[in-house]
Amino acid sequence: MHVPDEGLGKPIGQWDPHDLEVHPAGTATAAAGSAARAQRALPGYVRRAHDQALAEAVGDAAGGRSRMLVLVGSSSTGKTRACWEAVQLLAAEGWRLWHPYDPTRAEAALADLGRVGPRTVVWLNEAQHYLGHPQAGERIAAALHTLLTHTDRGPVLVLGTLWPEYADSYTALPVPGEPDPHSRVRELLTGRTLTVPDAFGKEALHAASALAQSGDRFMQDVLTRAHAHGRVTQDLAGAPELMRRYEHGTPPVKALLEAAMDARRLGVGLHLPQAFLIDAATGYLTDDDCDQLTEDWAEAAFVALARPVHGKQAPLRRTATRPPRILAPTTTPVTVSGPVFRLADYLEQHGRTTRRRLCPPASFWHAAHTHLTDPDDLRNLATAADHRQRLQWAHHLWRKVSDAGHLDALTDLARMRERAGDRAGAEALARQAADAGEASALFSLAWMRERAGDWEGAKTLYRQAADAGEQLLAPERLWPYGLDARKPRVV
Template sequence: MSHSGRSRADALKAANQRLPKEQKPLAKSTVSDWFRGESVPKQFDQLWALVEVLVQWRGLDVSTPRGKAGMHAKRLTWQELWDGARGSTTEPSAVQTATLGNPIEDLDPIRHLEVHPAVQAGQGGSDLGPLPLYVPRNHDWQLRDEVEQARVSSRLVVLVGDSSTGKTRALWEAIQHLSGWRLWRPADRTALVDGLARHASLARTVIWLNETQRYLLSSSPTAANNAAVALRDLLASPGRGPVLVLGTLWRDAHDVLTTAPASHLDPDDNAQARTLLSGGLVIDVAEGFDDDALAEARRAAASDVRLDEALRHGGRRITQYLAGGWALVYRYEHARPEARALLDVAADARRLGHGEALHEAFLRAAAAAYVDPEHWRTQTEQWRATWYEQATAYTSHPWRGVPGPLTPDIPPPGHPSPAERCYRLADYLLQYTETTRRCHVPPTAFWEAAAQHLTDSDDLRALAGAAYFRLRLRYADSLLHRLLEVDNGNLHGLRFLARLREAVGDRRSAEQIYRRAPDHDHWARKNLARLREEAGDREEAERIYRKIGEFDPTALRNLARLRKEAGDPEEAERIYRILRADPYADRWMRYQDRIADRKDAHFIYRHATATGEHQLALAKLREKAGNREGVEQLARQAADAGDASPLRALAATTMGEEGQRLLRYGLESDGSISPPWW
């Protein structure tokens, strides 16, 4: 240090200034022991802070790209030296004593991390492992570069692509050189938020968020935003890392999370997730192999007959063939009636918004209605007593090493098993049935089984939304009542149910539901006041508006209007003066006016298809040609696919008394108008 004109004490002071405030500063005696070789640094961050100071004092300019690259290379070198110097006799560091996750080398990618096993080889492949030889593709080079950068500073990388395109396997291959790192796979969104809150430091940890939509998409925007905020805070805190957050997303989920609302006045449920993803690296994974990857696969096929088979039969879709996607579809399409019924229930539940874990009681109760009645009658008593067990035996059974289409859901290591057995539908089969069953409405027994057996608030609310936007109103109503039964304080459920009852004309029940909302729910109180006003009870309406007016300018505006209509212009003017004096009141009222009728149901619109818009345009053309029956048929198809707006419009304008009954009671599963149910 003599050439710099600075002392060791100066270096110590500069190094401590670089350390996070919550980290213990370096002591002079500690650094002296390092220089004399009497001890090894316990924490790499402390060592690197000192080395970084000394390197910069020697003239390395880190403001240039070359200087930054040089500093990065030096850090990697010192990291390796430190890893080797610690030895087995050194005391465990804060990283080594971390309680989250497991060492990467202790994990099985198939059992623990959801990497798809490959189809088993035929003749000549008995000595091959469960995973085929890996063929790097274009996305791998970007991914591996980011993983190397994560040794120095925290990184977020998300691979986006369709099912079985090799996303999860690519992540696994990319982290194989992270010696000494741990990997943590949170079981769900709650586990993620809790784990990040409890651990100040997650240095040298990979956070594995396969199917990232599990953590960032929810029917409760607050819960999803909490997860996104927790991850952003982690990535923005150098003292907590370096960490590497790895994720995968299907393309449609990525579109939902990253698409901003059309207007700044529209609800923006995914703002935090969008900001999180924009701060990381999102890498596209192609559906098929390009020419270079195919050439590399042909070379590797000499050592792996599974690759040779995939090249002969899979075209460019090598990973899909190896993951058994074609076999899953074949087994689904050729399943025995009882197994096909079980798979269709699982597919319908998942495509309508149910989470990945499907409870056995629900599946058993709903699947019975999917079995063809004639097939059921012609079977033996023994078959009828064991049909469900036969169905699960078929759906769970692996084929050539590939798990079955519907398999028991196994929690990650260290997480408790659920009280009730759950099953999980294969991702590839879900993607397939989202197209083939798009316009299929589940039978009544499906909705009844859901209302009887489901207990998860997100699942109930998602299925209620799917029913509502298909005009299956009584099913939506029963699911929302079940939601409030298992989660009495669920504010979103209360609001949804009240709006549904208002939509069908049951204002009395809507009012009772609004009264159940807590006092701090000004939205519900304001709607209650509106109903009381429309019922002629202006006294109670005024009382409610006064109570919430301090927090909601629109309530004050309504109160002023009522006072003016009651012949009290002085009081009305006094209230208007209060509103004019508030610079934010006008903006707030315009915002509330825009979103009042759609804010609470916005989460469902995210999953609505474009089918209704396209068919409505065609319907208008047919209407001009006088084809009323064709118009109604198209509108019904759109409703079955999840967009009832064309059918609602027809019911309100051209269907007469039948249309009024449809709007009042909705449809049954078979498309007939429901009998009165409220």
């Protein structure tokens, strides 16, 4: 005869949500132990459409009707957190929560489902470990069916989570004449699944913004990255592991990540060529680190960095090569050869904050000059090198841009010559650009003639620029010294 056990599990209010596999958000700085646990606060919760259906199931259970609901969604879309928020209503009414996991999830569930008493939440997070178990899955499904349909054992609430691929596998109809390994699971899940979307919609993002404005530091942080794509929960869940991968990575792993961080913060585009990263990374290693490198160090480091964390993020993941960029009808498309990689948004932001005062090593600039081809990337790095007094590298990078047919880079080179006191060299470069058809270079020449006291020469050049139809009178396109560039010099 069945004898329910009122004591299975413990009161909901005594559970730490992280012990129920709610992903920690953000990064903790305290030491491990009780102090760290106390700081593992949860971000404010944003309710979405699936929360209403979940609330109805909880309401039915509170009203005396046993229910089961399995939330289906991709990794770190907020499924477990939604379940935790939903059962708080039952916590106030003294319900218990049982999370079967010892010695294994399937063994615990199979052994003790018959002991579940009324007013208990059965917590089946990552339900594939229960329902998909090759030996016990069908028996667990049958036991859950019995629990839900025997009125003398209720009310109970069974909550679970599944990735879509598992849900599809368990609910697919069998092929005639072949075994049906999930018949009881399929019957159990019918009408008891609820889809959780991957991203926040407009209303949810608005609610998240309201939380951020009210002081929620988690939302303030995540919305700096996720406001466009809406993958808020994935970002929150993946951040701690991304930081752990970086801080505890091997020297080659850290070197590749820091080279990628520096590239992004200094203006290189999203897609970072593998060859550039490998060559740049060598300067981030100590002599001892270099002595210990194996022949396959780069391959091993990229494999480690490609392993995903929560939310299907990876610290540095390979991505598709970007399509050629057509900058002008006569411009040769920019192509990238070899694999390209993208740095995780969270690590990119971390690098912008923590490395903003650091200058990359010489290997970084050499790798950029050797491997990067996009003129915007090269311009940005040339400017960054100039600001950091890496003047030779700034010269080489601007020269590479100009050699690729982008004549405006010659005016940047001319500016460097002018600043170094080589006025003749500066004028020669500006004249080279002007002769090749870069009308804005005429303004640079005019300004240099004006600085030299050659007013007639300056006036002639300003008129030539005007006759050429050059309308770029914004200060940043004129020679950047001294006089108010907003005042045209044409007499």
